[in-house]
Amino acid sequence: MTSIAKTDTDRLSGLAAMLRALAGQLTRKRAAEAGRQLLLPTLGIAVFLVFWQLTAPRVQTSLGAFPGPADVWKQAGQLWQEHVDQRERADQFVTMQEKRNARILAKNPDAVTRIRDYPGAPTFVDQIGTSLITVLAGFLLATLIAVPLGILIGLNRHFSSAVNPLIQIFKPVSPLAWLPLVTMVVSATYVSNDPMFEKAFITSMITVTLCSLWPTLINTSVGVSAVNPDLLNVSKVLRLSFWTHTRKVVLPSAIPMIFAGLRVSLGIAWMVLIAAEMLAQNPGLGKFVWDEFQNGSSQSLSRIMVAVFAIGFIGFALDRIMLMIQKKIAWNE
């Protein structure tokens, strides 16, 4: 009896040990897999950094040697510190005014008081914020134009033939060519004593719109015109009205194509924005790069390199965000 019980427990513990071993193997396998997935990208970055570190000092410019990774890292910290300091000063500036206003009000409750904004220059972080707002405004405007127009082009063959040459001609135009025209037109038409937006903001935004609407426009029209003929026949058999047909069959069917276009458009919008900001002097990342270039101090190149990385990371993040939205909305994901 006892012997049987013993063998049973033995067997059980043996089984447990086997399971444990299996589980251990599995997690080890998974860890190895994750390691492999991390290893190569890490290796790539490391090789890049070493190459950069070795070659940078050999490139001599009038502003000194080209900055290496360490210089750039230091400037990134510096820019952040400047931002923090600036914020502190701005807070002090406001509290100082509040105290003074309180004193004035204590003496004379009817006094009219106001608080002035801190007059300091925008920091690097502020400029990133401006750039993001500008690019999103331009991209949104481009989407609002390109999607409805693309639907019309996709639905109507004649309209498509009529506008196709225009699309093909305007699509490859560089933002640098549009910008002077946009600047002049905005200066002439956007006149107001109390403007809601800066002219530089409007100019940059419109330039971004003009350059980034094409991929969305083309993709939307292709997606709309390439609906599966069987689905079109279903729509015909059901006698769906034009509006229902567009809303229930054409648009959902074109959604994957539209999103693919939107992602390309956002990428282009972000690239164009930097150039537009440089020339329009919109206080964003483009202006930061331009100002540092004009400034020509020994740190300028490092600071521009920080901007380069910031631009890269933000562009990557924007694309990821679009991908997430696409996965939420598009039915084929």
Next chain:
Amino acid sequence: MSKAHLELTDVSMSFDTPDGAFVALDRINLKIRKGEFVSLIGHSGCGKSTVLNIVAGLLQASRGGCVLDGQEVNSPGPERAVVFQNHALMPWLTVYENVDLAVSQVFRKTMNRREKRDWILHNLALVNMEHAANKRPGEISGGMAQRVGIARALAMKPSVLLMDEPFGALDALTRAHLQDALMRIQQDLNSTVIMITHDVDEAVLLSDRIVMMTNGPAATVGEELQIDLPRPRNRVTLADNDTYVHLRQAVLSFLYEKQTFPGKGPAAASAAPSQDADTATTDSSTSSAVTKASQGSARTSTADTGQESARAEQQRAIA
């Protein structure tokens, strides 16, 4: 004579090409009773789908026309619901929503929300697909999607159900399963069905009548074959049934001896040279299937009797 449920009169179809007009269909005549299950069979490219699309209203015949319940067909409509070969479900809608799209459109004025819901679920139940109501077409098998396509078509309460090779893209087992389901549904609802197929067994098993089409260009009705097998039919017991075997052979003989596969050339046609010549001449002179059937050899005797009964059936339907 024009009291048939659905009647095609001298339906011809020609397309303009740079080399002149290409005649795809030449004077198709067909009368279909209410509740009849008719199969169109023929080699690829003989214009079966064109005939179906003309009945559906998706194509306009160059000459002749199609009349359903005394009304000429000139545009598509839900009273002639179509089951497409590749289910044609909206991939972004769930199974339920796909049927809902049809029901909400066809019965938008006659059913309230609750009635629509019940009707959708009823039709999904007919094809045994209620369990997948909330799945997307991409998440179910091809056979299941095809059932939903059938449910969507049935949900339109059509006078004629048009099926374009509905089981052509399915594996043999799934196909057999769906054929049985279709037979059961058709018997329950007594729906009128026109089905395109190139599967001989499918045609004989399901149909009341098989319409065999000649090869294109200028394809037309070659022979008609009445299938007087009692219903409900069972594929296993029928496999041994003499009538079934004869009918099957008649269709095979039409397809592989009289109408050889297009592109095989005259050498292959030598199996029945006189018959081919007959068809060639009679095609242009007359489109009466009975005439040609009577010119046929002894092998098509079953087809002849089929013709007789078809005519008798038609006269009964008229009277």
